[in-house]
Amino acid sequence: MGATRRRGRAGLALAAVVLLGMVAACGGKVGENGRFGVVYMDAQGFYAGVRVGMQQEAEALGRSPQLLQLNAQGDASKESTFIDQVSAAKVDALILSPASATASVPAIELAHESGIPVICYNTCIAEEAARQYVSAYVLGDPVRFGSLLGERAAEYFLSVGNREPKIAVVNCEFVEVCIDRRHGFEQALHAKLPGAKIVANQEGATIDEAVDVAERILTANPDLDAFYGEAGGATMGAVRAVQARGKVGQTVVFGSDMSTEAAQALAAQDVLKGVVDISGIAVGKLAARSADQVRTGELTDYTVVPAPIDLYSTPEDGSAWLRAHPDGVP
Incomplete structure (x- = not known):
């Protein structure tokens, strides 16, 4: 199975991708400023921010490329077909x-062997393979991401006099960064509250999945003190479950990834007590800049590009985020 067989599957499917993902500078010929193949893992708001950030940075660089885009919906097979095409x-x-x-390694290897620079953001392939096939990885340190929320959770429980809280995790641990987030969360939490207990850890990456998972956890643990949501869907699913089960005032949520709904919940302060976020817009800007630096030869070796991490912990933080993001794009 070489590149020839893979490329043979491109055909008419590429045209559909091109039409779906067309974004170019006003005036001029489509694609004359270059083309980027872009894959979003799912449809959550973070990826809308990534798209906006890439466009803004490309325009700032005076070069607005055509974007050929795919929402892979977490499907490595769908992702692979798209990478073959681009x-x-x-x-x-x-x-x-x-x-x-x-599972994403073979397709990324193909892109690399085809002479196409690969830029990871948010998640990436295993480090050994990344060092061979990836030019840059835009990453907010996931351990630090989790530790900020663990510190916030410990601060909250100390403030209410609970030194042995029972906490459940709603996870997205089919990707490595979410495992690292949990490790950071647990380390920071237990550093200040050695008696804290993680009583459950179940997957629920989308809101609908997370609501079901969180409700089952609440049924099994009626005295649960808190949820930790490792991603945006997990966070808001946990918030909705707490509300639906009448646990407001008893069970709180600490979560990940800001959105309009998360900011509103944080501003209300009845369930959501802290959110850690990496701005999709900021990540998109860094990804587009990294791609341009690879193109111009400024980046020649595998490079981890740090993305900023922000903690939102007060009602005022939630209200300020809403004012700063009236369109809801994070």
Whole structure:
């Protein structure tokens, strides 16, 4: 199975991708400023921010490329087919949040062998493979991400006199960064509250999944003190479950990834007590800048590009976020 067989599957499917993902500078020929293949892991708001950030940075660089885009919906097979297509189309860069640290490797290797620079953001393939096939990885340190929320949770429980809180995790641990987030959370939490207990850890990455998971956890643990949501869907699913089960005032939530709904919940302060976030817009800007630096030769070796991490912990923080993001794009 070489590149020839993979490229042979491109065909008419590429045209559909091109039409779906067309974004170009006003006036002028589509694609004359280059083309980026872009993969979003799912449809959550973070990825809308990434798209906006890439466009803003490209325009600031005076070069607005055509974006050939895919929402992979966490499907490594769908992601692979798209990468085959954009590799055959010889895009200037592939910018993606891979669906799997392992299953995504063959397609990324193909892009690399086709001479296409690969830029990871948010997630990436296993480090050994990334050092071979990836030019840059835009990453907010996931351990630090989790530790900020663990510190916030410990601060909250100390303030209410609970030194042995029972906490459940709603996770997204099919990707490595979410495992690292939990490790950071637990380390920071237990550093200040050694008696804190993690009583459950179940997957629920989308809001609908997370509501079901969180409600089952509440049934099994009626005295639960808190949820930790490792991603945006997990966070808001936990908040909705607490509200639906009449646990407001008893069970609180500490979560990840800001959105309009999360900011509103934080401003209300009855359930959500803290959110850690990496701005999708900021990540998109860094990804587009990294792609341009690879194109111009400023980046020649595998480079981890740090993304900023923000903690929102008060009602005022939630209200300020809403004012700063009236369109809801994080």
